[in-house]
Amino acid sequence: MSSTKYIFVTGGVTSSLGKGIISASLAKLLQARGYSVTIQKLDPYINIDPGTLNPYEHGECFVTDDGAETDLDLGHYERFLNVPTSQANNVTTGKIYQSVIEKERRGDYLGQTVQVIPHITDEIKHRVKLLGNSGKFDFVITEIGGTVGDIESLPYVEAVRQLKWELGNDCLVIHLTLIPYLAAAGELKTKPTQHSVKMLLESGVQPDILVCRTEKALSEAMRHKIALFCNVEPHAVIESIDTDTIYEVPMLMLKENLDSVVLQKTNMIAREPDLREWEDFLYRLRHPSCEIEIGLVGKYIELKDAYKSIVESFIHAGTLNSCKVKLKLIHSETIFPENVGEILKGLNGIIVAPGFGERGIEGKINAIRYVRENNIPFLGICLGMQCAVVEFARNVLGYTDAYSTEMKSNAQYPVIDIMESQKKVSCKGGTMRLGAYPCSVKIGTKAFETYKKSEISERHRHRYEFNNKYLKEFENNGFIASGINPQENLVEIMELKDHPWFMGVQFHPEYKSTVAKPHPVFVEFVKAAKKHSGN
Ligand code: GLN
Numbered sequence: 385m386s387s388t389k390y391i392f393v394t395g396g397v398t399s400s401l402g403k404g405i406i407s408a409s410l411a412k413l414l415q416a417r418g419y420s421v422t423i424q425k426l427d428p429y430i431n432i433d434p435g436t437l438n439p440y441e442h443g444e445c446f447v448t449d450d451g452a453e454t455d456l457d458l459g460h461y462e463r464f465l466n467v468p469t470s471q472a473n474n475v476t477t478g479k480i481y482q483s484v485i486e487k488e489r490r491g492d493y494l495g496q497t498v499q500v501i502p503h504i505t506d507e508i509k510h511r512v513k514l515l516g517n518s519g520k521f522d523f524v525i526t527e528i529g530g531t532v533g534d535i536e537s538l539p540y541v542e543a544v545r546q547l548k549w550e551l552g553n554d555c556l557v558i559h560l561t562l563i564p565y566l567a568a569a570g571e572l573k574t575k576p577t578q579h580s581v582k583m584l585l586e587s588g589v590q591p592d593i594l595v596c597r598t599e600k601a602l603s604e605a606m607r608h609k610i611a612l613f614c615n616v617e618p619h620a621v622i623e624s625i626d627t628d629t630i631y632e633v634p635m636l637m638l639k640e641n642l643d644s645v646v647l648q649k650t651n652m653i654a655r656e657p658d659l660r661e662w663e664d665f666l667y668r669l670r671h672p673s674c675e676i677e678i679g680l681v682g683k684y685i686e687l688k689d690a691y692k693s694i695v696e697s698f699i700h701a702g703t704l705n706s707c708k709v710k711l712k713l714i715h716s717e718t719i720f721p722e723n724v725g726e727i728l729k730g731l732n733g734i735i736v737a738p739g740f741g742e743r744g745i746e747g748k749i750n751a752i753r754y755v756r757e758n759n760i761p762f763l764g765i766c767l768g769m770q771c772a773v774v775e776f777a778r779n780v781l782g783y784t785d786a787y788s789t790e791m792k793s794n795a796q797y798p799v800i801d802i803m804e805s806q807k808k809v810s811c812k813g814g815t816m817r818l819g820a821y822p823c824s825v826k827i828g829t830k831a832f833e834t835y836k837k838s839e840i841s842e843r844h845r846h847r848y849e850f851n852n853k854y855l856k857e858f859e860n861n862g863f864i865a866s867g868i869n870p871q872e873n874l875v876e877i878m879e880l881k882d883h884p885w886f887m888g889v890q891f892h893p894e895y896k897s898t899v900a901k902p903h904p905v906f907v908e909f910v911k912a913a914k915k916h917s918g919n
Pocket residue numbers: 737738739740741765766767768790845846847848849
């Protein structure tokens with residue numbers, strides 16, 4: 385294998401231009417040409433990881449197999465590439481400083497003043513090269529979070545400058561900018577892009593490729609103008625036009641030759657891309673034979689990114705059921721026993737989302753009671769499953785004071801309780817039950833029908849669990865613990881005997897759904913919802 389190529393993706397003009405999707409699309413195209421690729425995100429904030437961030441701040445927190453709480457862009461990387469990411473794929477300023485300070489305390493820098501340059505920049509470079517040095521990848525694509533010009537981004541841009549200097553042709557910089565359309569002038573404007581490239585140049589970084597986000601097609605003249613003012617070759621000015629689905633972006637980038645330009649500039653062979661699977665997925669996405677509507681009950685619904693992986697999982701699962709899944713986002717705080725029927729009317733299934741804390745819990749429980757009693761397909765994820773357990777205890781077993789001790793520490797019937805391993809933990813960050821754990825699925829259950837095997841592995845992110853003290857009584861009343869963690873005997877999947885499709889999972893199936901492998905739990909849930917709709 386020739387030496388690993390490093391590609392950096394920076395962003396200018398504004399945030400939210402879709403660096404993550406561009407990185408994932410480029411990676412997909414390189415993968416389709418037979419190269420092994422990984423994508424890494426460097427986040428310039430000082431949190432060690434996004435685990436302690438409110439979803440309103442930063443959208444969903446994505447979890448890897450090895451238990452890293454990461455930026456949601458890692459979810460896109462996995463969904464596009466169908467390759468798991470790990471701790472090494474998301475680095476924050478907090479992590480960089482933490483390891484530099486640990487080294488300083490250990491005496492690794494004895495006698496030296498510890499500074500941003502070279503100590504912080506060296507640590508950044510080390511984290512980037514760690515993936516390349518693993519020998520597993522032809523390409524490491526590193527997305528730099530934030531926008532060029534931010535104070536926080538400076539050490540990262542400096543590290544990129546140094547790496548570009550050290551690695552020569554083995555390193556490329558792609559800069560993503562915005563070409564706004566000014567309706568009043570009736571024109572696309574290149575000035576913000578010119579300024580943003582100037583800003584990069586001030587830091588000593590000349591981008592090799594510009595990806596220009598735009599709502600209207602760029603003319604040849606405009607591409608030449610951008611090329612001339614920004615010192616890039618005209619064929620390295622790539623248009624990234626708005627599209628209705630992120631899954632179209634790899635095809636748009638292929639048409640624009642983003643991957644060919646990358647291969648040419650890094651002296652790699654341009655093998656024919658094999659995108660048959662991807663195209664097949666897109667075809668099915670664009671040609672559904674029916675439409676169903678599923679209600680997503682959560683408390684962060686104002687921000688769609690808070691449930692990113694769930695939303696994407698439904699898109700994947702829809703294609704395998706030839707149906708388009710419309711999601712109705714329902715704020716759990718608005719659901720009461722008096723209006724639940726009205727709110728859930730016409731929906732073919734209900735998913736109750738993960739979450740933390742007491743707010744909105746009663747609304748979730750009201751929704752679950754309604755779907756249980758009215759035979760509407762139900763999926764509860766993590767807190768969603770815990771709410772289903774509380775609802776069952778209250779309304780089937782008659783324990784009116786059943787609760788999770790997360791919400792009420794002195795509940796008379798703590799059917800969901802803190803795990804033994806969590807009782808002594810006092811610090812809040814990174815201390816949950818995190819990452820992949822095995823689960824044994826019971827034969828003859830809906831869970832087994834779903835997975836079609838008895839040993840599975842799923843990702844977790846929680847502190848509370850089903851309280852086994854109550855299991856016998858639950859089971860005697862129609863509750864099935866259909867998935868169990870074999871080492872610690874924890875209930876991981878639950879379902880109900882007399883219901884068409886009612887499943888709660890203590891783990892997060894949404895983290896493992898990809899374009900190539902839609903997650904079976906979502907596929908089966910959508911199938912049940914489709915049946916409910918009469919299609
Ligand atoms: N708050 C619950 C727990 O910690 C559920 C967490 C979740 O939904 N991810 O167990």
